Amino acid sequence: MARLFDLTTSFATSVLRAGSGMQVGAIGRRPEKTLELYEFENCPFCRKVREAFSILDLDADVRPCPKGGPGYREAVRKRGGKAQFPYLVDPNAGIEMYESDDIVRYLFDAYGDGKLPWTLAVPALRDISSVLSGLPRVGYGSHYRAARVPDQALELYSFEASPFSRLVREALCSLELPYRLHNVAKGSPAREAFVARSGRMMVPYLIDPNTGRELFESADIVRYLDDTYLEGR
Ligand SMILES: N[C@@H](CCC(=O)N[C@@H](CS)C(=O)NCC(=O)O)C(=O)O
Known part of the structure; x- marks a missing residue:
């Protein structure tokens, strides 16, 4: 029952954003060094930026900043x-910036x-739907749960509009686990290499270099993250 609730509400978030972040758009120059993104789940401003990363087929070193988190907020x-x-x-341009719309631009x-794309360009629609899209998940993933700090960042293959991937991002965020985000939205040139590595085109896919584990299936990944990193487990 809880799983059905999670999937339905996670799907609703993507519908409310008209699937933005599902499909790669026009791609330009590629960054030499991976960009770093400090963000948290269920923040409407952060979502717009993550959608831009998916549409532009950019990887990101994500530093989750859940409310109450001891590390990346500071x-x-x-x-x-x-x-x-x-x-x-x-790091390619020596630029550091706040403000979601400036970052997207x-x-x-x-x-x-x-x-x-229109989903990120039309101000009223963009802003209202970004706020509304957070409501079905009622703050999941945005508050810190005490966790062990991994030696190395994890890796996640996903894309922003994938409802299953959102559930994994929520877990990573609430545990404040840093990860390299590999975006493989529809049309991504990175899909071929991903399939060669993982064996099939399905996201989310988590790699944990700290334990050597590699997993598909959002429910299994969330369970794995809690079992491995949640304090007290
Ligand atoms: N105009 C800013 C607004 C950003 C903003 O207000 N972010 C909220 C999170 S949704 C925030 O940082 N709140 C402080 C906090 O969470 O401690 C933007 O578009 O980036």
Whole structure:
């Protein structure tokens, strides 16, 4: 029953955003170094930026900043001066910035063709639907749960509009586990290499270099993350 609730509400978030982040758009220059993104789940501003990463087929080193988290929130405060999310670091350009719409604009200019899709371009629609899309998941994933800190960042293959992937992102965020996000939305040139590695085209797919585990299936991944990293388990 809980699983049905999770899947239905997670699916609803993607529908409310008209599937934004499901399909790759026009891709431009590729970054040499991976961009860093400080964000958290169920933040409507962070979602827009993650959608941009999926549409532009960009990887990201995600630093989850759940409310009450001891690590990356403070890192952002030190770097930028305030704990506000999303916060983007582009080491290729020496740029660090707040403000979701500025970040989205920057990403499409630097790594796309400069044209925003309508889901990210029309202000009222973009902002209202981003807020509404967070409601079905009622804050899941946005609050810190005390966790062990891994030596190495995990890796997640997914894309923003995948309802199953969202459930895994929520777990990673609430445990404040850093991860390399590999976006493989529909039309992604990265899909071929992903299938060669994993054996099939299905997301989410988690790699944990700390334990050597590699898993499909969102429910199994969420259980694995809790069993491995949640304090007290
Ligand atoms: N105008 C900013 C608003 C960002 C914003 O208000 N983010 C909220 C999270 S949704 C935040 O950082 N709140 C502080 C906190 O969570 O501690 C943007 O579009 O990026």
